[in-house]
Amino acid sequence: MTLGDDCDSLFPEHQSLFPFQRPAGHDLDTAFPLASTMAPSKTSDDTLLVVGGGQMARALVGGMLRGGAADAGDVTVVDPDPRSQDWWHQNHPDISFQPAMEGALASAAKVLLAIKPHVLPDVLDTPSNPVEAWGGKLLLSIAAGVPLKTLARGAGHGRVVRVMPNTPSLVGQGASGYCTGPDVTDADRSWVERILGSVGTVVGVTEAQIDAVTGVSGSGPAYVFVMIEALADGGVAAGLPRSVALQLATQTVLGAATMVRDSGQHPAQLKDNVCSPGGTTIAAVGVLEQNGFRAGLIDAVIAAAAKSRQLGGG
Numbered sequence: 388m389t390l391g392d393d394c395d396s397l398f399p400e401h402q403s404l405f406p407f408q409r410p411a412g413h414d415l416d417t418a419f420p421l422a423s424t425m426a427p428s429k430t431s432d433d434t435l436l437v438v439g440g441g442q443m444a445r446a447l448v449g450g451m452l453r454g455g456a457a458d459a460g461d462v463t464v465v466d467p468d469p470r471s472q473d474w475w476h477q478n479h480p481d482i483s484f485q486p487a488m489e490g491a492l493a494s495a496a497k498v499l500l501a502i503k504p505h506v507l508p509d510v511l512d513t514p515s516n517p518v519e520a521w522g523g524k525l526l527l528s529i530a531a532g533v534p535l536k537t538l539a540r541g542a543g544h545g546r547v548v549r550v551m552p553n554t555p556s557l558v559g560q561g562a563s564g565y566c567t568g569p570d571v572t573d574a575d576r577s578w579v580e581r582i583l584g585s586v587g588t589v590v591g592v593t594e595a596q597i598d599a600v601t602g603v604s605g606s607g608p609a610y611v612f613v614m615i616e617a618l619a620d621g622g623v624a625a626g627l628p629r630s631v632a633l634q635l636a637t638q639t640v641l642g643a644a645t646m647v648r649d650s651g652q653h654p655a656q657l658k659d660n661v662c663s664p665g666g667t668t669i670a671a672v673g674v675l676e677q678n679g680f681r682a683g684l685i686d687a688v689i690a691a692a693a694k695s696r697q698l699g700g701g
């Protein structure tokens with residue numbers, strides 16, 4: 388499986404996971420009567436069960452360990468894939484690994500669901516993981532498109548967090564948005580921000596804004612990949628070898644993004660700073676405007692957000 392496969396195939400297969408919509412102001416205890424079965428945790432607050440040991444789990448757990456947000460001895464990973472088991476044993480020998488969920492929930496205070504959305508029903512509220520077993524555990528899901536209500540219904544309580552990460556998390560440069568269920572505490576939010584912050588930037592949003600997060604940062608890396616490719620194509624058209632053009636295009640995007648992040652200046656100001664009167668750059672900016680570059684990007688974000696809303700049943 389490639390990362391591109393993952394992100395592009397995330398959404399269509401999720402539609403069956405949105406069986407109902409929660410009306411605004413609807414009380415979670417009414418919607419999920421099993422919330423009353425929530426039992427106090429008997430485990431250390433730091434114990435973490437990671438369900439799914441693939442690309443994102445590896446990135447997140449690696450970031451957590453590097454940043455001191457977790458100790459390897461507190462982490463258990465569950466994944467049926469033997470290749471995954473090999474990877475975890477080789478790279479994190481101090482992390483416990485098991486191929487199936489059986490018994491794993493009991494010893495965890497927090498659970499990170501890092502599985503594909505279509506696998507969620509195999510994990511939440513199953514005969515071996517009934518809602519009672521989820522009592523008192525913070526449940527964090529990175530499964531794209533799966534709403535808080537589905538998580539809360541499966542766990543039997545509202546201490547649930549929905550995250551929209553993006554692929555640059557895999558290189559420690561992610562941008563994640565998250566929203567929380569009604570039983571999530573301030574301490575839970577701090578923990579979520581610590582672990583997501585260990586692989587990039589993190590922002591808290593409302594669930595209604597998660598589709599917009601998908602449009603900007605979830606799908607955004609693809610727009611930037613297209614832009615880097617096109618910049619390099621332009622370089623080749625203007626006479627550069629492909630490898631040189633790609634190297635320059637990549638570093639230009641990285642450098643410009645770093646300037647926006649670190650200078651505190653508005654991108655329009657930074658653009659003005661490099662457009663000298665009658666010069667080359669303003670000539671190029673004029674061509675971008677004529678060709679709808681800015682409007683195209685705005686429309687792309689709106690289209691991705693709308694698609695995300697549609698696939699989520701909204």
Ligand SMILES: NC(=O)c1ccc[n+]([C@@H]2O[C@H](COP(=O)([O-])OP(=O)(O)OC[C@H]3O[C@@H](n4cnc5c(N)ncnc54)[C@H](OP(=O)(O)O)[C@@H]3O)[C@@H](O)[C@H]2O)c1
Binds near residue numbers: 394439442501530
């Ligand atoms: N990759 C990204 O950049 C990205 C970005 C945004 C959101 N996400 C979300 O992150 C989640 C994980 O993505 P990923 O890229 O890390 O996927 P992945 O690399 O495919 O990892 C998922 C792992 O979970 C395993 N698994 C399957 N069923 C399981 C079960 N019942 N219990 C425990 N583990 C099970 C899979 O094994 P098998 O291969 O044997 O099925 C696989 O090793 C997805 O929901 C995706 O929507 C990912």
